[in-house]
Amino acid sequence: MTGKAYFYDPSLVLAEQPRLTPQEAERQQIYCLCLAAIMSDQFNGNMYGLLGEYPFRRNQREMEDATTPCKLRGQCVYQLDRPNYVGHNIACFAVRKDGTIILHAFNHNKIFESTTEHAEERLVDTLFRHPHNMSVELESLTERGWKQEFLREVIVYTSLEPCHQCAGKLVMAGVKAVVFMLQDPRIQGTGQLMSERERRTQSLKAQDEMWSMMDRAYSEFSSNWDSTHDFFFRGQPTKGAPVITVTEHQLPEFLCTDIAKEIYDQAAQAFSSLQLQFPQFKPETPANALSNEQVLQECHAYLRFVHGHGGRNTYVR
Numbered sequence: 001m002t003g004k005a006y007f008y009d010p011s012l013v014l015a016e017q018p019r020l021t022p023q024e025a026e027r028q029q030i031y032c033l034c035l036a037a038i039m040s041d042q043f044n045g046n047m048y049g050l051l052g053e054y055p056f057r058r059n060q061r062e063m064e065d066a067t068t069p070c071k072l073r074g075q076c077v078y079q080l081d082r083p084n085y086v087g088h089n090i091a092c093f094a095v096r097k098d099g100t101i102i103l104h105a106f107n108h109n110k111i112f113e114s115t116t117e118h119a120e121e122r123l124v125d126t127l128f129r130h131p132h133n134m135s136v137e138l139e140s141l142t143e144r145g146w147k148q149e150f151l152r153e154v155i156v157y158t159s160l161e162p163c164h165q166c167a168g169k170l171v172m173a174g175v176k177a178v179v180f181m182l183q184d185p186r187i188q189g190t191g192q193l194m195s196e197r198e199r200r201t202q203s204l205k206a207q208d209e210m211w212s213m214m215d216r217a218y219s220e221f222s223s224n225w226d227s228t229h230d231f232f233f234r235g236q237p238t239k240g241a242p243v244i245t246v247t248e249h250q251l252p253e254f255l256c257t258d259i260a261k262e263i264y265d266q267a268a269q270a271f272s273s274l275q276l277q278f279p280q281f282k283p284e285t286p287a288n289a290l291s292n293e294q295v296l297q298e299c300h301a302y303l304r305f306v307h308g309h310g311g312r313n314t315y316v317r
Helices: 022-041 055-060 119-129 146-151 164-173 209-223 258-272 292-310
Strands: 091-095 101-106 155-160 177-182 202-205 232-234 244-246
Touching (some): 022 091, 022 155, 022 209, 022 258, 055 258, 101 119, 101 292, 119 155, 119 164, 209 258
Parallel strands (some): 155 177, 177 202
Antiparallel strands (some): 091 101, 232 244
């Protein structure tokens, strides 16, 4: 069948990767390091529950005492409304055209026993359902379709290349661009391959050695895996308890390991000590755009919010 495609072109085309100026690259680096610092602050590898063993999380043990009889990081941390949190270390946040951060979201597949509670999906739904989060001057937007008009200027930063579901949702929402830090070989780059006739959402790989290091670490983790490895196990056969083992070694599991945590911690340290080369740089538009120095201040403030109040932004929709 031939003719016009009414929604988006089903033939996916590689989004062109723009060349960033050093000033723009620094601005991107600030946001990516901030997101990595959020990952470090909220790191929780309890994907398969609190009871059991995670051989690849040996360095995440925390001291036990009488008041917090915990064993692994995340079992001691009260995750706001969900003290027994389990889930993925995948997150994203949305940035307005002026450079301020709107909100963040984490992947919550495990906690809601779903396969669709991805970080980007939750982020887009929140932007549409709770427009007060946008804090935007609505007078400058058309009465009809103002949300889409607003979202066309929003950039989403995410820790992992979007899957098919999330890439499609981001395109249909009409966000300006998506910047991802870690590539996902399972989806063969389709996070970058979204195209639409009327609107186009750019999908960009973050340009920083830190994220290339994460790519290499996962490649090594995956290639060295064999069937004798357990990512997680629970139960002792000698005591008659049922034995549960997980041998998955996909990206979600890797992002719970000591290796991933170490890289996020390094990024958090880099963020805390970041010295800007172009502090006064700001985009030509809009007129109220933050400078790189102000973006850094904004990101530090948002990290403090996440640490003190925002947590993993867990809620039932």
